[in-house]
Amino acid sequence: xxxIGTDLDSDLAVIQVDLPEKxxxxxxxxxxxxxxxxxxVVAIGNPFGLSGTMTVGIxxxxxxxxxxxx
Numbered sequence: 001x002x003x004i005g006t007d008l009d010s011d012l013a014v015i016q017v018d019l020p021e022k023x024x025x026x027x028x029x030x031x032x033x034x035x036x037x038x039x040x041v042v043a044i045g046n047p048f049g050l051s052g053t054m055t056v057g058i059x060x061x062x063x064x065x066x067x068x069x070x
Contacts (some may be wrong), residue, residue, distance in 0.1 A: 004008075035059055 001015040017024065039059045047053055 035062060037062060 003018050004014040004016050006013045029063065037059050041059055042054065042056050044054045
């Protein structure tokens with residue numbers, strides 16, 4: 001994949017995947033308005049440079065905003 005751009009405040013990256021379009025299956029975006037406390041969640045990322053990290057948990061609260069240290 002090729003890195004197209006990043007946003008450090010949102011901790012997001014946009015990449016271009018080097019595969020034929022016919023081989024890609026998009027994931028549907030969730031609807032935050034239907035989220036409920038106690039639902040299972042999965043987080044996938046690379047915290048502190050640890051590639052391929054995944055964790056599971058539950059939604060503990062709704063409508064909270066956490067400030068970034070950046």
